[in-house]
Amino acid sequence: MSENTYTPPKVWSWDKENGGEWASLNRPDSGSRFEQSLPVGEHPFQLYSLATPNGVKATVMFEELLAAGVAGAEYDAHLIKIQDADQFSSGFVDINPNSKIPALVDKSGTNNVNVFESGAILLHLAEKFGRFIPSSPNDKAACLSWLFWQVGSGPYLGGGFGHFYAYAPEKFEYPIDRFTMETKRQLDVLDKHLANNDYMAGKEYTIADIAIWPWYGALVLGELYDAAEFLDVESYTHLVAWAEKIAQRPAVKRGKIVNKTWGDESQQVHERHSKTDFDNIKF
Template sequence: MIDLYYWPTPNGHKVTLFLEEAGLDYAIKPVDIGKGEQFQPAFLAVSPNNKMPAIVDHAPADGGVPISVFESGAILLYLAEKTGRFLPADARGRVAALEWLFWQVAGLGPMSGQMGHFNVYAPEKIPYAIDRYGNEVRRLHGVIDQRLSRHAYLAGDEYGIADMASYPWIEAYDALKPDYPAFPHLKRWHDAIAARPATQRAYALKDQVNPDAGKPLDEEARRHLFGPR
């Protein structure tokens, strides 16, 4: 059994995508980031950076004591190695998968998050920041579109952890969707993943765990998410 410390954010969706695809047994431990639960000592013992998701694997491959893992990219890599799935076994395929996984965690995720922050959550509109992050995300969409013009998925012909990492960040904000006419290969890839039954099961958890997802933030949530800690 795997305990998943989760809230329905793009990074949270990455891990449920894998767990649903792999059919692993897991239990959701909700971490309400709008109420500051990510700062509780019990969670910090698992995720010292006070970010979710995180997991605790109670049946690690070595048969030892439970293993905790934080950071969504590390979790995907851990689960892929544990199950032997969604990560190519050959050296060249593995390199491609890790390149695109790290591309997402270092670029697509942070830049998309900043784009969303300055467009959706910031208390004042700062044109420089809006243009800066919007332009960078568009550049990244162009990078992924070029890759997908030559391959069905990011690491090659098979769906894998690099795709699971990137997919939730493509339409993370309803009002900030990609320019799909300019990036048709990105659209083809996104539609293919959206149609997967495991993707639909993973995203159905959003309404179960947080029925208020998508609603404007109240002052308490803003304080916990964006205030100094």
């Protein structure tokens, strides 16, 4: 064992921040930290989010629905600044007790419906409008399998690889190697599957693609963690081709910049309340 080896106590207790970019937000308890109501727009769907990969899933889905002619999918996308702890307001916690973006209020029916977790939002909207989810049982099973694959696999990429490679206060070989190995295994899973399939569920573009692309598509396109070279993403040729194909969809181009507050200012739409919010954006 090295001199830096950590011996866990019999009972863990939280007595200090653990360092890193997000340390000031991390606590071992849940619930609201301050009283503040959320803004409410005029559309049937109220989305509270930020353009992280999980947030992009929801905004891409809404933009795809609207592009498909589903007028009932009009939405307001309100900005939640997670670095400012907006997700711990009483209003946000009332929608999502887990205090993670995105969170959605569906006001289209008799009673408001709160939906949280990005995968649940995709499935809720797909089933509500009968879009981007296959109708045949076999194809639907494939779609849902890949949707939940992303839900289960994503934390190894984000909270595992992304944290230790990009955000941890110090870099250590063991966790970086551990999560790099798993991330590359996942990339290989996707690459081999896409060698024989146009999209994740076969020939049809579905919520499985919408869920996977903001994480793994962004990663192989060099837009996540500045890790494309490190992971040798060019070797996953089928995955890269799929990612590039989806990146060219107009709805994806719009959805990925909603609630975005970093990078090129000309590619940011802090809040989305109308299709005219994209009028000054050059795609």
